[in-house]
Amino acid sequence: MLDNLDKRIIAVMQGEFPLIAEPYKELARRIGITEHQLLEKLTEYRKTGKLRKMGVVLRHREVGYAANALCAWLVPEARLKEVGQLMAAYTIVTHCYSRIPQPQWPYNFYTMLHAHTRTECKALAAELAEATGLENYQLLFSTREWKKTSMTYFPEYAGGE
Amino acid sequence: MLTNFDKELLNLIQTRLPLESRPFLIVAKLLEVDENTVIERLSWLKDHGYIRRFGAFFDSTYLGYVSTLAAAKVYPEQMTEVAQAINAYAGVTHNYERDGEYNLWFTLLSANQLEQDQILAAIGSLPGVEALISLPAIEKYKVSVAFNL
Numbered sequence: 476m477l478d479n480l481d482k483r484i485i486a487v488m489q490g491e492f493p494l495i496a497e498p499y500k501e502l503a504r505r506i507g508i509t510e511h512q513l514l515e516k517l518t519e520y521r522k523t524g525k526l527r528k529m530g531v532v533l534r535h536r537e538v539g540y541a542a543n544a545l546c547a548w549l550v551p552e553a554r555l556k557e558v559g560q561l562m563a564a565y566t567i568v569t570h571c572y573s574r575i576p577q578p579q580w581p582y583n584f585y586t587m588l589h590a591h592t593r594t595e596c597k598a599l600a601a602e603l604a605e606a607t608g609l610e611n612y613q614l615l616f617s618t619r620e621w622k623k624t625s626m627t628y629f630p631e632y633a634g635g636e
Numbered sequence: 637m638l639t640n641f642d643k644e645l646l647n648l649i650q651t652r653l654p655l656e657s658r659p660f661l662i663v664a665k666l667l668e669v670d671e672n673t674v675i676e677r678l679s680w681l682k683d684h685g686y687i688r689r690f691g692a693f694f695d696s697t698y699l700g701y702v703s704t705l706a707a708a709k710v711y712p713e714q715m716t717e718v719a720q721a722i723n724a725y726a727g728v729t730h731n732y733e734r735d736g737e738y739n740l741w742f743t744l745l746s747a748n749q750l751e752q753d754q755i756l757a758a759i760g761s762l763p764g765v766e767a768l769i770s771l772p773a774i775e776k777y778k779v780s781v782a783f784n785l
Contacts, residue, residue, distance in 0.1 A: 488692040488694075489692065494682070496658060496675070499659075524698045525694055526692060526694055527693045527779065528651045529652070529655060529692055530649050530652060530693070531649060531650055531689065533686060533688060534688045555774075559775065559777035563778035570778060571776070571778040572774075572775065573773065574705065574771040574772060579767070585705065615736050615741070618733050618734060618735060621719040622723045623688075623731075623732075626701075626727070628694060628701070
């Protein structure tokens with residue numbers, strides 16, 4: 476379970492990451508703990524899966540990946556795990572989830588594909604279909620981005636210093 | 637335009653910024669430059685829009701949040717109003733118009749199932765929304781976004 480200090484650390488870590496020589500020291504100051512305590516906590520979060528990564532998220536379009544497609548697949552229940560592992564191994568697949576389908580929408584497996592062009596996306600989906608033997612899928616190209624942001628966890632713990 | 641140095645730098649730190657007192661010094665040594673060069677270049681990449689967000693990325697499930705991918709059939713003439721109403725929820729982190737029968741797809745993070753149900757019910761009854769489905773994840777096989785530059 477997360478205590479108040481955990482929530483405070485997580486809330487502050489989602490703010491601006493200082494691009495200075497000792498960033499963790501500055502973040503620890505904002506939280507009100509020592510740098511050592513902060514690094515220990517973050518290491519623990521990473522071990523337990525709470526901290527997914529320390530790093531950057533790039534703007535795909537700016538770095539040349541202009542086309543993105545959500546690909547919805549129909550996968551036989553018994554093959555979900557095998558297909559999941561196979562698809563996750565592709566660099567081009569950035570997200571890969573099995574999901575509970577709906578009667579009016581039977582697709583139960585989803586991959587995000589990022590490529591430079593739509594043509595490239597289509598070719599990659601065809602390659603994944605070939606590799607998995609799955610024939611029933613829909614490639615859902617985005618036509619407009621209405622929102623893309625990172626979640627603010629525990630915002631009520633972010634204020635003050 | 638990204639230089640070869642930028643690409644090397646971004647490939648190196650996209651997912652693995654060291655949890656050490658001087659993280660940029662460690663990265664600088666690997667790239668055989670000085671610490672300031674790394675810091676200045678990252679600031680430039682951030683200021684010029686190549687980097688969307690820098691820092692820690694947490695896993696919503698491990699933090700106790702419930703998440704789903706939802707898809708709506710929206711009448712095209714009401715798309716703007718519907719998309720903006722959905723954007724207004726803080727737990728909506730991605731919202732994309734897409735080709736196809738369901739033409740608006742969004743991800744929703746909520747503190748608990750009740751909150752998620754209430755938000756989805758409110759969105760489902762917005763004028764212009766013909767149908768709404770929720771597709772909660774069973775298993776995540778991959779969530780990391782790291783591009784090979």
